[in-house]
Amino acid sequence: MSRPQGKGISCTLSKCDITIAGPLGDDWTYENVARWTTYNGGIFCNIVDKDVTHVLATPEQYKARIPTIKLAIKYKAHIVTKDWFEDSLYKKRRLNEEEYSLKRIDQKAKAKKELEVKAQKGIEQAESFINTNLYHIYRDGTYFPYEITLTRNDKENGNVGQKYQLYLWESNSKPHLYQFAAKFYKKPRDSRPSIHRPRETPVLLETALKDFTVFFHQKTGIHWNDRIAKAGTTDKSKFQYQPPIGGKPVGTLDDPAPESWSIFGSGTDSPSATDSTSSTKKDQKQELDKAASRKRKSPAEPVQRTGGEKRQRREKEKVKEDDKKKEEEREKAKERKEEEPNCENSVSARTRGKTAVNNNKRARACEDDDLAVKHHETTKRQKVEAANADIDEPSQGEQPEISNLSALVRTMRKSRKREV
Missing domain, CATH: 3.40.50.10190 (BRCT domain)
Structure with missing residues (x-):
């Protein structure tokens, strides 16, 4: 058309x-x-x-x-x-x-159906293993995934192709909680592995890591801290661990767990045979909790830190050092200020000192003048009184002193005027 x-x-x-x-x-x-x-x-x-x-x-x-x-x-x-x-x-x-x-x-109906199937699968997994819809594999500060494989090929004892897969799960929600779980494949291409999960509920990272490392030591015979140095050195009857190669992260090296700590009562390979009674589980949990509490109380043991925690700790230490330096500089400036003479105070002190000296000199001069005047008046009065006494009652044969001559002359003149 x-x-x-x-x-x-x-x-x-x-x-x-x-x-x-x-x-x-x-x-x-x-x-x-x-x-x-x-x-x-x-x-x-x-x-x-x-x-x-x-x-x-x-x-x-x-x-x-x-x-x-x-x-x-x-x-x-x-x-x-x-x-x-x-x-x-x-x-x-x-x-x-x-x-x-x-x-x-x-498309929406298909996505909804897939989500329902995934949720149902997670619920079924949660009953025996881990709900992968709510948890993911934990990675430490070096981005090492805590999902490892242990293998054993012991032909003499008939243990060929056996395998353990160890997982440390971290919750998607915050604050994060953790769970350790393991799968045991008794033979190659085993479609129904045995599940081991020592705890029914999630715990803190320290406890879950302890479960992980203790289980690793129980199966390999080496501590988690020696997993790289002693890889491939144990007997064939033990499970072997192959560290990552090609520059991949190998994980942090923490203090290993003591050999006496054990998740399993017997050393058997099958998880179902290890946890025979509920009382044994409780005792094992109590021992692990006590060990974790002892580690938390001990300040001498090193603590695992992630990269972000290390950076925060360095920044805090740097801030403390800067504050300490500033405080020292302020104290030094204060000391220098106290040692330096104050010009204004010095000048005022010298001025006050000179003024006080001058005032004292003036006061002493005035006092001397007053004393001189008083002494002169007293002396003059005494001389007049002595002259009058000589005139009234002159002694025969005595001559007046030269110093009293003027007073005598004035007295004689006065008497003459009266006679006239």
């Missing part, structure tokens, strides 16, 4: 062959959709064939898988809602069909 051309025809739906799967409601009839399609440069088809590019349908029609939907799926046409058609005409351009595709219903 040729494309409609002419004046007033839009090219919005050019190269689009459109049909509808069935009545779409309201005015969305075959006649109206055909007229709207033709006016906007598209072609309307009455049937679904290999030339059809778009099929307009409702979610109910798609879920019911009516014949037109089945043909559209067969010819791989776009099955979209009427909103795609309406929005394309409104914006005057052909929009992306993915946002309006009804095939997303199948």
